[in-house]
Amino acid sequence: MDSYDAVIIGGGTTGAAAALRLHQLAPDARVLLIEQSASFDRRPEPTSELQGLYLCRALRQWNHLARHQLPHHGARFWFHDEDVLRIQNATELGTRAQPRFPSFLLREDVACEHLLSQAQALGTEILRPATVLDLELEACDSRVHVEVDGVRRTIAARWVLDASGRRALLGRKLGLLEPERSHPMAALTARWTGDLDLDGAHFAPDTDFSRASLVARRLCSNSFVGFGYSVNCLALGDGEMEVTLVWDKRVLDLHREPDLVDAYTAFLSGLPALRQLLQQAEMARGELRFLPQVAFRARRVAGQGWALLGTAAGYLDHSLGASADQGVSTVECSTDLVARQLGGEAVGEALERYNRAFQKGFDRQMHARFHDRSLIAGDFDLCWPLFLIDRSLFVLCDLLPASCSASGARRRPPWSGPFNGLRALLLRALNRRFLQLAKNRMWTGNYGRHNHGLRLHYQADSAGSALVSLAHGLTGWALREFEDLGLVAQRLWAWGVRGQRSLPEGNDLDTLPEGIDVQR
16 A cells, blocks of 8 residues: 555645645655546636735746736726616726736646646656545545546555545545535536637727726636626637626526526626627537535634645635635645644644634635625625725735745735734625615615726735725725715605615515615
């Protein structure tokens, strides 16, 4: 029976990065990586600035990223109402210029193959394709049963690191996974091929639209947002794009449709700006992927001799870089624990601190950035102040401190620590307040009234620009509060004199007097 210091399950970006990092921290460690697929899917994986820093500084991947991957020009949001008949009329919120910190739109198949080849060159043994049949976990003395080319093998491991993504083999084996029901989102994803260049001649001839931005819009994470949903478009290169429809199951019931392909294409066609983008493209039939529950978490992410990496530890959303940041932190924290234990150090207390910090950070991020945010994001006037405040605090609390470290990451989970505690309290309070503002705007018919014809660009990637954006966002919040005084008066007058009015998006105040029933 073969014996290894660490066995990594999953050869995606997270698993390969963990193998590389282990060789840096513990050069003498015997590492085995098990990957079930013979080839990786052709899918985009956007990095956050934190993940970009980690790839460049800790893993030394600048050359590959510059030669074979697309740059990422930040998040960009598109808002619409009944007056938006083409994308040039949609209200736009996005970066003014290319980000200061590196981030990329990774082609998963290309990036993973390159990282695996580098890990193998450093000494990682790779079993591929191989299927994990069973796991027997003991404290620093586990057994992994695999099947390779029809032959069953048993492998001994001091540490088992699960980087199997949403399959979460180890988390399911231990019964640790639970759905995040306070974030009731479902998703449909497909790949499209065609002319998808948002800055192409048929979209942006010599007009104000073409001159409005100094970045390539197609290289952004483009999100077409509305009340309770978001359509996220990510470039793959070579005229391909992945288009993901994410919706709140309390608002839309697309997950109950008998034909998901028809439901998906009909919904996209119902948005004129998005229909314009996709009119010269074709969907790759047979590739539609459905996630009935997007968000989940593991109640515990590490123990004596095992750890969960990346999405295997939990998932919230690709938007705002939450998934990428979690991947970086779990790789850095887990490989550090493994290297310390292999060096003879006791890591029991460090494991418990890591578990507590991860759960606390996951809860903070859930309620500060994602809970009920889909009910707010369909209104530009509410979205931009909240986004600028959130983005500025991310730069000040996470990005700038990480940029000062040698590895581009700090060995602690996202949103942990006292400063992030204060940040989470502020954003959680803002989420609740903005949700009430959204209800008042819905009731009075003002929800989304400026979703056409406006362009707002931001640049928050240094201390100075982040403080300016923070001030801008706080000013926007103050303006929304001032406007709400008039809306409250209008609402009181309507109740007393004119009776009830209906909400947009088909909601009826006869059954929902305060708007949508929000779970707490």
